[in-house]
Amino acid sequence: MRLNNLQLINFRNYDNLHLNFKRNINLLVGKNGQGKTNIVEAIYMLSFGKSFRTNKDKEIIKFGSENLYIGGNYLKNSSKGLIEVAIGNNKKGIKVNKIHIHKIQELLGNLNVVIFSPEDLKLVKDGPRERRSFIDKEISQIMPKYYNYLVNYNKILIQRNKTLKNRIVDENLLSVYDESLANYGAYIYVLRRDFIKKIAKISNEMHKKLTGNNEELLITYKNQINLTDEDTVKDAKDKLLSKLESNRQRDIETRMTKYGIHKDDLNIFINDLDVKLYGSQGQQRTASISLKLSEIELIKQEVNDNPVLILDDVFSELDETRQKLLVENLGDVQMFITSAELAHKRIFDESETAIFYIDKGKVTNIEDGGN
Template sequence: MYINNIKLMNYRNYQSLELDFNKKINLIIGSNGQGKTNIVESITLMSIGKSFRTNKDKDLIMFNKDSLYTNCNFSRNGINKSIEVVVTKEKKGIKINGVSVKSLHELLGILNVVVFSPEDLKLVKDGPKERRSFIDKEISQVMPRYYSLLMDYNKTMNQRNILLKSNYIDKNLLDVYDLSLSKYGSEIYVFRNRFIEKLSAISNNLHRNLTLNKENLTIKYKNQLDIDDYSDADLIKELLYQKYKETIDSDLYNRNTKIGPHKDDISIHINDIDVRMFGSQGQQRTASISLKLSEIELIKQEVGDYPVLILDDVFSELDQDRQKMLVEKLGDVQMFVTSADPLHINILKELEYSVFHIENGKVISSENGGL
């Protein structure tokens, strides 16, 4: 999977921009605030329907403009496709191959993109919320059905929490919410468990390579259900429903739902040691790299083609050996690398790449290099 070109109009600080990309490595260089990250951000807008930097679509529109337009042409499994996104201050419109889609659900999984930013290097030591977000984003890309389940679950949980905060508790309505949460939650558990099992196997292989076979990385699913088999959604549904009934007094006291997938986490161990609690900073960062790179291979297994990889200002956080490892081990993946340091071009020697120099929302020069 690779992007051939993009077109931007009134996107952040780009009034008009058209770029043709290299199928291998695209290095986007510019000082802070010049717009290099805006280019890769637009790619995620066309991949998942939103920015990886903000939840407010209107922030993407150029100052004093009413709307923005983005377009990309890309190849997936040898077939050319296109995505267009129009954002106004009131709504968002999406077209796939020239045909309008009615919901974000229809966009997910069309153009698979993995984003690796400095924040991801803290994935291991951050809180459960960040790791849940990591899991949810990646499953949604390859299994759009999961995204719909997650939206339904969160909507129902919010309705249940509103009821818990009210002065009068309608027990019949509460039971309806419990049944719905049990149904959505059980399917979410099944999806997450399958994903984490695959992620653990892939990330362990990667981690062993990164540590010269000195460390084993193990990832396990942590939730509030004490079971070993997550393949039976009906059984999980019954257990969840029982949990909601058992904890109702506590939920009423706290006016909040304490049981369910919204409380899940993953445990991350290196050689049977909890790396979040007892691992060194270097081990935590290497484990985070292994997790993020595992997404690439997992998506390849699920959809039959490698995703596009965005490395947003990651080089500045890594030593030269890890920089080289990233670009050399991912030769089959199209990469977009943003950096403020022109010397990072040296990392790409002997590889096929294009360089774009950005200044004040314009490409002031570009060049090709390598093979």
């Protein structure tokens, strides 16, 4: 899978930009604040329909403009595609192959993109929310209907928590919410369980490569209903519904929903020690890299093609040994790499690398003198 080109109109600090990309390495070099991350942000939007930097679409429209356009031609499993995103008048329109889509799940999975940023290096040591976000984002790319389950679950959770905050709580209404939460939550539990089992196996293999077979990485699913490998969706629903009902009075007292998929997490161990608590910073970073690499491999297995990889200012956070290990384990993945240092180009094969120099929203392709 690869992104062949990108067009931006009134996006962040770009008036009208058109870039053609190499199938292997695309290195975006420039000082901070010049527009490197803006380009990879736009690529991300072609995959997910939203920014990874803000939830407010109006913030990405160029100052003084009223609308923006992002377009990109891509190749997936030898089939060509075009994704376009337009934002204006507080509305967003997305087209896939010139056809308007009405739900984000219709966009997900067309162009698979994995982003690796400095924040991801803290994936292991940060809180459960970051790890849930990692899980949710990747399952949604592989299985767009998961995104629909998640949206519906979160809507009901918000309604249930609002009801719990009322002076007089309507328990009949809570029963209705509990049934719906258990229904959507059950599908999410089972899909998360199956995803984590796959990614745990792949990430352990990756981790062995990165550590010269000196460390074993063990990842398991931490959930509140003691889900087993044999449990069906119905089993998960029954377990979750039982939890919600048996803890209802406590939820009423605390005015919040204690149990559900919104509390899930990952257990992460290196050589039988909890790396979140006892791992060194180097071990935590290597475990995070293993997780991100396993994400790439799993997408490849599920869709029969490599995803596009964004490395946003990651190299500055890694020593040269880990930089090389990361690149060596990426194979023929198309990469978009932002860096403030041109020196990072020495890590890559020059014949497979396009270098774009970015200065104040102007992009120059160093290889051919202009873009």
